[in-house]
Amino acid sequence: MNELDDAARKRAIHRQSASIVASVAPFGIVFGAAAATAGLSLVQAMGFSLLVFGGSSQFAAVEILGDGGSIASAAIAGLLLNARSLAFGVIMAPALFGTWWQRAAMSQLMIDESTAVGTAQTERRWRRYGYLVAGVGVFVVWNLTTFVGHVAFAGAGDLITDLGLDAAGPAAFLALLWPRLSIAPQRRVAIAGAVIALALIPLAPPGVPILASMFGVAVAQIGARRRPGDDASVSDPGVSS
């Protein structure tokens, strides 16, 4: 492998990472604003972005807390949304070589974006490089924009409804869900989850309908068994390896 190849490979990874990192910025602002709306302090909002570092799980927890849901339902919903990190970790493990504390430190960057850029590379060391570049980039931008979003919208309850920002959360969740809706098994699970949640909102405390929606996976499996040709996978980015 000569130096020219290496430089070209690095440039390609930087390009891939830059567009992904940029796309995270508005999302971070919305999270900061959502956290402020839900009554979280700046320290708490930053704590989520620095320590948990998992976009949709942070949104879920803050949404449930803001709606008066219990500690357990907020934490469990958030952790279930991060369950895919376990699969990402298994996929990325061979590329994340190093001492145990290096591997632990790199694990904190285990999110959709870093895994996507990492697994898009073919060689082990470029997988690791892509994962780290995208991961660090998203981490920095995500935290800066969380800060900006919280500071800009803290204590602005009326302003949030006046500007329609209470629709930003629903729009963000739908945007996250959107790519999955074009895949049949994912779409069936989404519909089942939505129906379960809607049916339970009047019956159960806030947060519980969201937890119960995970049974949508089981409900949709009944339909899926009749369609064995479907490919359920979206979050396995290992196809290009």
Next chain:
Amino acid sequence: MSDATIVLIVMTVGTFALKSAGPLVLGDRTLPLRVQQVVDLLPAALLAALTIASTVGDGRAVVLDARLVGLVVAGVALWRRLPFVVVVLLASAATALTRIIS
């Protein structure tokens, strides 16, 4: 300690365990296919439920208000493949406008 702080601590520990299990423990071994499939499908159910709950949920009541207009506009914007920031801005603007005219 506030509820949010407790949730933050639990999610920090739990998420890190999920993230680091592969690199620290499993190494080259892979998850059973059935487990992998469920992990793959869970976010679809949860994200759909979150979309519904944050659009029509208000505590224990189902409330149809201006947020629903925002969600429909977001859906159209996503269908037109508009970028995330535009989707959110259009949804917010549509919701704000609905409140003004209603």
